[in-house]
Amino acid sequence: MTLFTEFGRYLLMLKGMFSKPENMKMYWKELMHQCNEIGIGSLGIVIIISFFMGAVSALQTAYQLVSPVIPMSTVAQIVRDTVILEFAPTLVCIVLAGVVGSKIASELGNMRVSEQIDALEIMGINTRAYLVLPKIMASIIVIPLLVVLSAALGIYGGQLASTTAGILSPSQYETGLLQYFQPYNVFFALVKAYTFSFLISSIPAYYGYHVEGGALEIGRASTKSVVVSCVSILGADYVLAAILLH
Amino acid sequence: MIEVKNIKKGFGERTVLNGVSVTMQAGKCNLIIGASGSGKTVFMKLMVGLMVPDQGEICYDEKDFNKLNNEEKKEIRQQIGMLFQGSALFDSLTVEQNIMFPLNMFTKDTYAQKLKRVNEVLERVRLKDVNRKFPAELSGGMKKRVGIARAIVLNPKYLFVDEPNSGLDPQTSLVIDKLVQELTLEYNITTVVNTHDMNSVMEIGDHIIFMYQGKKEWEGSNKEIIFNKNERLNEFIFASEFLKDAKDMRMLEQTGKIDNNRDMDKLIG
Ligand SMILES: Nc1ncnc2c1ncn2[C@@H]1O[C@H](COP(=O)(O)OP(=O)(O)OP(=O)(O)O)[C@@H](O)[C@H]1O
Numbered sequence: 001m002t003l004f005t006e007f008g009r010y011l012l013m014l015k016g017m018f019s020k021p022e023n024m025k026m027y028w029k030e031l032m033h034q035c036n037e038i039g040i041g042s043l044g045i046v047i048i049i050s051f052f053m054g055a056v057s058a059l060q061t062a063y064q065l066v067s068p069v070i071p072m073s074t075v076a077q078i079v080r081d082t083v084i085l086e087f088a089p090t091l092v093c094i095v096l097a098g099v100v101g102s103k104i105a106s107e108l109g110n111m112r113v114s115e116q117i118d119a120l121e122i123m124g125i126n127t128r129a130y131l132v133l134p135k136i137m138a139s140i141i142v143i144p145l146l147v148v149l150s151a152a153l154g155i156y157g158g159q160l161a162s163t164t165a166g167i168l169s170p171s172q173y174e175t176g177l178l179q180y181f182q183p184y185n186v187f188f189a190l191v192k193a194y195t196f197s198f199l200i201s202s203i204p205a206y207y208g209y210h211v212e213g214g215a216l217e218i219g220r221a222s223t224k225s226v227v228v229s230c231v232s233i234l235g236a237d238y239v240l241a242a243i244l245l246h
Numbered sequence: 247m248i249e250v251k252n253i254k255k256g257f258g259e260r261t262v263l264n265g266v267s268v269t270m271q272a273g274k275c276n277l278i279i280g281a282s283g284s285g286k287t288v289f290m291k292l293m294v295g296l297m298v299p300d301q302g303e304i305c306y307d308e309k310d311f312n313k314l315n316n317e318e319k320k321e322i323r324q325q326i327g328m329l330f331q332g333s334a335l336f337d338s339l340t341v342e343q344n345i346m347f348p349l350n351m352f353t354k355d356t357y358a359q360k361l362k363r364v365n366e367v368l369e370r371v372r373l374k375d376v377n378r379k380f381p382a383e384l385s386g387g388m389k390k391r392v393g394i395a396r397a398i399v400l401n402p403k404y405l406f407v408d409e410p411n412s413g414l415d416p417q418t419s420l421v422i423d424k425l426v427q428e429l430t431l432e433y434n435i436t437t438v439v440n441t442h443d444m445n446s447v448m449e450i451g452d453h454i455i456f457m458y459q460g461k462k463e464w465e466g467s468n469k470e471i472i473f474n475k476n477e478r479l480n481e482f483i484f485a486s487e488f489l490k491d492a493k494d495m496r497m498l499e500q501t502g503k504i505d506n507n508r509d510m511d512k513l514i515g
């Protein structure tokens with residue numbers, strides 16, 4: 001299948017998600033269920049990587065700052081900006097593309113292969129609306145929250161690492177954090193987070209929903225969806241940086 | 247009533263259905279029989295719109311299903327109950343939740359009402375103490391019965407069952423056959439059953455369609471099938487040498503002689 005037909009099918013799936021819900025309460029329940037699965041399900045890994053990426057970037061920045069004219073508090077400033085601009089949104093979303101993406105793709109793939117999707121269709125339920133839309137919406141709701149949490153934890157991790165290593169005192173770190181702070185960066189990070197969370201839910205949903213065959217194909221679909229989501233995150237990352245940062 | 251008009255369906259080079267026309271009547275058990283791989287499941291999926299025919303029409307009360315818009319399709323589908331060959335139970339839900347799912351989606355009943363209905367249908371398929379079990383914990387035959395329970399829980403107007411009896415012992419088979427028949431008569435349902443179980447054919451076959459190599463080879467009732475003169479059908483029904491002998495012996499007992507050009511009407515009479 002060519003890239004164009006795949007992309008067309010992807011758009012058709014997205015378009016097909018919008019129809020009047022058969023029963024609002026059930027859709028709401030499904031949305032909450034997915035928020036829980038995606039949000040709580042990946043909380044642990046997000047906490048761990050955020051903390052360490054902040055800590056490591058503090059140590060490595062300090063190591064690179066050899067000039068005597070630059071005050072050490074700059075470390076905090078650099079940690080803050082790299083975490084907010086790149087690490088929290090992009091790195092976390094790439095990890096989530098693996099965690100959340102493979103889960104979405106294999107869940108839908110399994111439902112497709114075992115005819116559960118057909119069974120829902122037969123009941124007169126729009127499965128794109130009932131199965132795909134809540135997953136994408138849940139991702140768009142919870143992943144940006146995870147990104148914000150990740151940024152905070154990353155900055156905190158940086159503080160902990162640099163104070164235990166004796167590079168900075170906590171008050172110096174705080175001074176550094178407030179230097180040249182640009183709220184626009186937070187806005188930029190959120191734009192990225194929303195874009196990526198859409199990508200890492202809709203792409204795996206596409207591959208999972210359209211699985212044909214058996215268990216082997218479910219595995220393939222989930223691998224493929226992770227690869228494609230990661231690449232599209234990087235592409236979108238570049239495009240957003242080019243558009244929004246001058 | 248469902249009218250299938252000259253339907254064709256192939257996958258790549260392979261033609262599975264090649265011009266089948268048939269009318270599925272309301273209040274009757276319409277049985278589709280045929281060898282494994284003869285296209286029964288494909289035929290059923292075409293009828294419910296899970297597959298689209300290459301050619302031909304499927305009409306629900308005179309309306310061509312594939313020409314309807316999504317909302318109209320949904321409306322018809324909400325009157326369809328279907329058992330899939332592989333049961334297709336939702337494996338993240340318990341048996342009770344599986345059967346309750348259509349009720350949750352399409353009714354405003356209270357939980358107690360829904361639970362009552364669930365237990366009612368579970369009883370009808372002869373299942374007990376399985377409410378809290380997950381599909382993975384059930385045997386194949388139990389899954390089938392849960393699938394049937396889910397298909398009938400909303401009292402459908404059209405009921406499709408793909409091999410209800412495969413994996414069931416003869417007694418449970420009979421219970422399921424009788425259940426399908428009862429429901430069909432009770433609610434005047436248009437029922438379509440795929441099977442290769444000859445017991446069911448004899449038991450409930452009001453209207454039997456024999457599929458052979460993508461075509462409708464024979465059509466008739468369970469009364470007519472015993473004395474049919476179609477070679478391919480007879481080969482299918484009397485698959486074993488033993489059955490062939492049994493058939494001839496019965497003939498001998500009834501008529502005193504084995505007559506290859508037997509007169510059907512006289513024998514039934
Ligand atoms: N999705 C598909 N893609 C390609 N070929 C298919 C597909 N579905 C069915 N077929 C082919 O269509 C033919 C009929 O299959 P079908 O499942 O309808 O048989 P069946 O009569 O239901 O058999 P059984 O009694 O074993 O269930 C088979 O040869 C099968 O290979």
Ligand SMILES: [Mg+2]
Nearest residue numbers: 286287331408
């Ligand atoms: Mg079949």
